[in-house]
Amino acid sequence: MTKRALIMVEGHRGIGPLFVKAARRLGLHPITLSANPACYDYLAAARSEAIRVDTDNLDSLIRECSRVRATYDIAGITGFSGLDESVYVTVGKLCRHFDLPGPNPASVERCYDKFTQRQLLAAAGVPVPAYRLAANATEVEGFAAEIGLPVLLKPVEGSGSVGVRLCCTIDEVAEHTTHLMSGKHIWRSSPRILVEEFAQGPYYCVDIMGNEIIGIAAGGFGPPPYFVFREFAYPAALTDDEHELIADTALSSLRALGLAWGPTCIEFRWTKVGPVVIEVNPRLGGAPSPQLIQLAYGVDLITENIKLVIGDEWNLRRKLSHTAAARFLVPDRDGIVDWSDNDNFAAAVPGVAEVKWYIEPKTPIIRKGDYRDWIGYVIAASPTLAQTEAILQAAVSLIDCSITPFPAMGG
Template sequence: MARRALILVEGTRSNGPLYVQAAQRLGLHPITLSADPARYDYLAAEGTEAIRVDTDNLDALIRECARLRATYDIAGITSATESFYATASKLCPHFDLPGPNPASIERCCDKFTQRQLLAEGGVPIPAYCVAANATEVESSAAEIGLPVILKPAVGSGSSGVRLCRSVEELAEHTAYLLGGKYIWRSSPRILVEEFAQGPNYGAELMGSEVIGTAAIDWGGPPHFVCRECTYPALLTDDEHRRIIDASLSCLRALDLGWGPTNIEFKWTKLGPVVIEVNPRLAGTPTPQLVQLAYGVDLITEHIKLVIGEEWDLRRSHSHTAVARNLIPDRDGILDWIDGDSRAAAVPGVAEVKFYVEPKTPILRNGNYRDKIGHVMASSPTLAQTEAVIQRAVDLIDWSITPFATLREREQYAAPYFPD
């Protein structure tokens, strides 16, 4: 009997290893198709199969999957990264496999189209415009009124996202986005968006069920780098109901509801306002936090859906889970980082992970790549979990030697290619 395989189109450094490990636990043989498999260190570490193929070429992917089908029983095809999730969903019909509607995924991944559909569906969203050049950015910002958020119309991980509070900041960030430092996967289009103010929340859905809600600390502006995430969010029954209602309205407006969805909210004076809908799982540490808080393994249950098996979204417990991301306060060369073993030994700590090693250049760009590690903990109460997190983080330290000159910094800088 042919071995059952799960095809993963590209990967990510956050959820990628979790998908590989979950597939193996389910008795599947994970195979990653990638334009550059060497990008993903975890593939070699896990000893899993990876095949080089042009993942921007759907026909090439179809041919590769057809070739693999001669050796394996392809049980499912998916992707752990947003930019290839629609591509993976287009492959599924060719091999009679379950998957989301590719058109719905593509519409949702275009933030301008997404906002149009949400507005048509009556979902509360910030005021917005789309711009293709500096003149249009300036006029859109004048129409909405400063401060505004500038963000690429396609992208993830807060890449290229900035709060602009003045005309000077607006011009500066527009020049960054359009001046060659930010590499676009498609024609440049900038979303100019009203700055909705209030606490930040997130919702994780599988199918049409809200699995959990989170309180999110995005740190200080002008950039948006997640500093802490807490499951569940402390909400009143009415607030929780309104977030669930808004989440389900998003699914209807965007024709989603197959598989995972991640939704970001601001709680404004008008209630929950939708900032973004992601037709995929949020990245690390969200899946781990959901499992710590509720006992639901979102990645395993997603794979079950992908391979046509029945999932189980029942909660096995109710704890409070918190992740604190480690964010450097300066650019430079990392001299040393330590304390992970001491922090991991604190009772209640679930995971301590560093993403960098000594002698790594640290260059902060105001997106998810600024994080150099995280600490996760869980316990029956929020107060206890926060105390555990703080105790663990206090045991971690690092040293960064600042760059001596701007030229030294620039020698390590490179154009940013969004995942």
């Protein structure tokens, strides 16, 4: 009998290893197609098959999948994004070509372009921040004045808050526009900047599979002007009315964007006018969201997502009712980050589920103001939010991490 393969386009440092393990548990042979497989160290560590191919080229991917099909039965195709969410569009096109379950590439592409996404949501009556699309510095400054400071500036395409900054003065607007336009930010096409009203209020994220809401999380950020998560917790502490209003708005967002298949995570701010959609992402949330969902609700989102991808029956029935939370480890300055193995003490605190490091000791760090600033995280779970937060605090206090500033330049 021909072995069944799960094709994964590109990888993901957080949830990629979980997909490899889950695929094997389901009796599948995971194969990663990547422009640079060496970027994902878990592939070598897990001895998982990887094939180098230009993942920006659909024809090349089709040829490589066809070669794989000579040896394996391709059960399903999925993918991940780091900075480039167009991977999901490509995955949708591959699934269509090979007649496999997958997302509608046109719907995914509408989400990938944040301006188009905003237009469709607003046209459907879904609350979004005021926004304008700018192609040059003059337009950015004009639209910032029109919307009213403070404003957010963000690239129209991208993820992980890369290139996103809160600007409170016109000088900050000019400074960040120069940063985005001067070649320091990598654009896949001609630069387009979204100038957006700053929706102020608590942050929430809704995880959905198909049309089924899995859970609503609460998140907290580090200091402005950037949006780097410091903590994340399931479930969010909401009243029944707040939960219902966020859930209804999330489902309205799906309808507006034509999303009815697979995983989606929708980000909100609860403002003085209620929930406002910040972004709709037609994909699973990154690590540690799937781990937190499993700890809080007993739902293995990675496994259920693979079942969906390969056309098997999937089940999101909750088996637990706990609170699970993450505390991200983020450096407060640039320099050489060192940490010692006594994080084993943190992992041994009752209730801690995982202590994860993204870096090796003695790693030089230059902060970017986005998800790349995370050097690790601690996750924990218990019956209550207060208890989970106490567990996290106890664990983080046991981690010995120091940052040595870079030597001063000059003589």
